[in-house]
Amino acid sequence: MVVDPVCRMPVDEQKSRWTSRQGDRTYHFCSPGCKRIFEVKPERYVK
Ligand SMILES: [Zn+2]
Structure with missing residues (x-):
């Protein structure tokens, strides 16, 4: 699980349908x- 950087909800990265690449x-x-x-x-949101 990863954390949605906007609302801080846990998101399953295997099932996540909404992603954004920033750099690497x-x-x-x-x-x-x-x-x-x-x-x-x-x-x-990016540190
Ligand atoms: Zn969210």
Whole structure:
């Protein structure tokens, strides 16, 4: 399990349908809404 960087919900990366690549990392989201929020300002969520 990984954590959705936007809402902090645990997400199963095997089943995750919404992902975004930033550099060499892939982030997983619980919903298309979280993915969209992330992609507007990824630097807010990426450390
Ligand atoms: Zn989420």
